[in-house]
Each structure stands twice: as C-alpha cells, then as structure tokens.
Amino acid sequence: MVDTSRIDLNLLATLEVLLAERNVTKAAAKLHLSQPAVSAQLARLRDLFDDPLLLPAQRGMTPTAKATELAPQLREALDRVRSTLQSHR
Template sequence: MKSQKFSASISLMDTRRLDLNLLVTLEALLIEQNVTRAAARLHLSQPAVSAQLGRLRDIFDDPLLIPAHRGMTPTVKALELLVPLRQALDQVRATVTTHLNFEPATASLTVSIACTDYVQAALIKHLVVAMRAGC
C-alpha cells in the first residue's frame, strides 16, 4: 500500500525534475534527521544537501523535514515516503550491483600503481606477495 503512495506521488509530479541522487539524499536526510550528518554520510557539503532538500521540497510539495531543537523532524508525508523510498533504492542498488561479482582470485586484469621509488622499494614486494597469497 505504501509503495503505491510513493509511486502515485512520483507519477503525479514531473519526473524530469527527479534525479536519483535526490532520492539518495532524501533517504539520508530521513535517516539522519540532520542536514550536516546527512551531508557527512553522503560525502557532500552541508550547503549542497540544503540545496537538494530545497529541490525535494519543491518536487514533493511538502517541507519533508522541519527544523527542530536538535536536528529536524520529518513531516507525515516524509514518514510515509521512507519505507517505499528505501525499497525503491534497494531495488535500484541490487539491479546496478548484480553484475559486479568481482572475484580477485580469478580476475585477469592489469593494475597500475603510481608511487615513489621509496614506496616501490619498501612496499611493492610485500604487496605482491600478499596479493598472491590472497591477503
């Protein structure tokens, strides 16, 4: 039922304005309930996350998070979006990562390492031994 609400609110808005990164930001904001902590989680600046929150507010036509004494409080609409949002993002993540089954032991690839002469003399031999041993 809740995923239908999320789908309905997405389908009613102009999806051209929607960016997957905005949904990732919304998820972080709803989890952290704090712009600074959400920014740290996303490895973004606080002003960048604040700007994205502004775009999300326009898209969903809701404040989503309201400033509170410590952090922010999610609105009713934001709370309704959390579960279907996480399900949708989990599905996207699973779809994107299914082909990324990297097996180092059987991989056939070339690795280039740039380093100083000192690092090469001191560490590379040990690195190669460790890689051959399977770490």
C-alpha cells in the same frame, strides 16, 4: 502525472540519508557533500514533493507526515536500484 524529468536519483538518495540522520550536517558528511549542497538538495526535494519533508526541531529535524509515509517506499525503491546495479556488475 509526475514530471519524471525533474527527478534526480541523487536527490532521492539524499532524502533517504536525511530521513535516517535527521540532520543536514550529518547527512552531508555521510554523503561526502557540503552542508550547503545538501541544503540545496533538500530545497529541491521540498519543491518536488510539495512538502517541507523535514522541519527544524530542538535537536536536528523532524520528518513531516508525508516524509514518514514516503520513507519505506523510498528505501524499497532505492534498494531495488542498488540490487539491480549490483547484479549487473
């Protein structure tokens, strides 16, 4: 069983942007955060998922197999959260 008390929804939103941008600096700009803040969040995500998630590449970063597998489920879950919040405004 996963310890859900360690999960911060902001971390999952950061992961979604990191997977889309494949670059910490670009993700930070899109999230209106500093690059060190996004790097720290990526470190927490790596710990949470026990996987590096994104590996340095010649240009940007390359997602691991686990990150690639998580991406559609993550997008769907966050879309549901956004939809729920939007419908109850």
